[in-house]
Amino acid sequence: MRNTYALTEAAIQLALFTVLFLVSLYVPLLGAVTTLFLSIPFIIFTIKHGYQQALLLLVASLVVSSVVGSLLSLPGVLMFGTAGIVIGALLAKQKNRYVVLVAGTMAFLFNMVIDYIISIQFFEMDIIKQALSLLNESFHTAIQMMRGMGQQPPKELQERFEQGLELIKYVTPTLFVLGAFLLAYVTMIVSVPILKRLKLSVGTWPPFRNFSLPKSLLWYYLLILIVTFLPLEKGTFVYIVVLNLYYLLQLLFVVQGLSFLYYVGDRKNIPKGMIVGGTVLCLFLPFLLYLIAILGIIDLGFELRKRIL
Structure with a gap:
């Protein structure tokens, strides 16, 4: 009876995840919002049935996402899925939310680093370098426009911008940590009200x-x-x-x-x-x-x- 209930619950959460995933993938503006909710099905299922069965839900989600989306979307699914399982497992143990936040940050950070390494090694695509290159091109375009209008941009401005780009390149690990923290924090913020409505464990903020x-x-x-x-x-x-x-x-x-x-x-x-x-x-x-x-x-x-x- 319990296995039947777990399977039914897994099917419901898989369907919910699939809908959220499709919206985040194909609806430009709304998709940016629904992406923040992708971990919720895993959090709910983990609290109710434990992390071991939640891992099976994650495997099913990876299969479905590869069918309705593409193989390139799998790292994102894996990231939100594993983070949701970690957060759900700790909430089920009544851990305070600071502990859950740190663990969620580590889960997001681990996935982000792995995804970054894979994108460089297998796809020869460095997102950080591309972003910095785009910023550099945009800045120089703006400088050329100013010169075209008869204005000479201060030399100090160009030097500070170049120093800023160099600093960003060096502090990429810190930016990864901040990004992971923000993802974990926002995931918890949007999850807690839903979990409360479902009368599930949400821990406390000391x-x-x-x-x-x-x-x-x-x-x-x-x-x-x-x-x-x-x-x-x-x-x-x-x-x-x-x-x-x-x-x-x-x-x-x-x-x-x-x-x-x-x-x-x-x-x-x-x-x-x-x-x-x-x-x-x-x-x-x-x-x-x-x-x-x-x-x-x-x-x-x-x-x-x-x-x-």
Whole structure:
């Protein structure tokens, strides 16, 4: 009886996934939205029946997607499917959503890296290089148009743009991590309301104001800062690793700093609207993020929260 119920449920979720997949594949604007929901059938099925049977659902989804779509769509199906299974398995164990978010990020990141390697090795297609090349061509086209209208673009503008492109090339691993995090976060945001309506386990978000990083990250950050003073040659493996670790740690300290500000806001009864508005403002002002990162480092190192009355 239980196997019959599981098969019926699998057929329903497979049908739902197929519809979402077809829309995301063939409907331009709506497809971009439905792509964010592709993991939901796997999350629901995993919570109800466990990850082992969910793997069979994933295999069936790969077969169906190869028939209604193409073989090129299989990596995407595999990515959203495995991420959905990981998220569903942890939600079923009542893990808090921060743990689920980290695990989902790792699942998306693993798939993104594998897909990138496959696209280079087997299809000789480097998406990052193509995107950078397109940006470079667009910039130079804009420069030519300005010159055609009698305006001479500042030389500093061209130098900064070239430096920006070079930086993007080096921090590609960090961009992959950010992309995976955003995919995992959005997947959870759109999934939770649906799971609640189905009365399934959704875990909890511990208060963000209580979030704190391990203190050991301060030592890693100090080590990275020391290494940055060494004469590292641009483009080498060590240079790329150090650069990406530096930016990743900076982002983590920004989160720590924001968490501290939310803690202060809660203790001082500052309206949440003001705090959220300030957070959004900081996202558009990079120098404020740098200050918040410093605040996060101080909070982590000197336990500022214990000094707030």
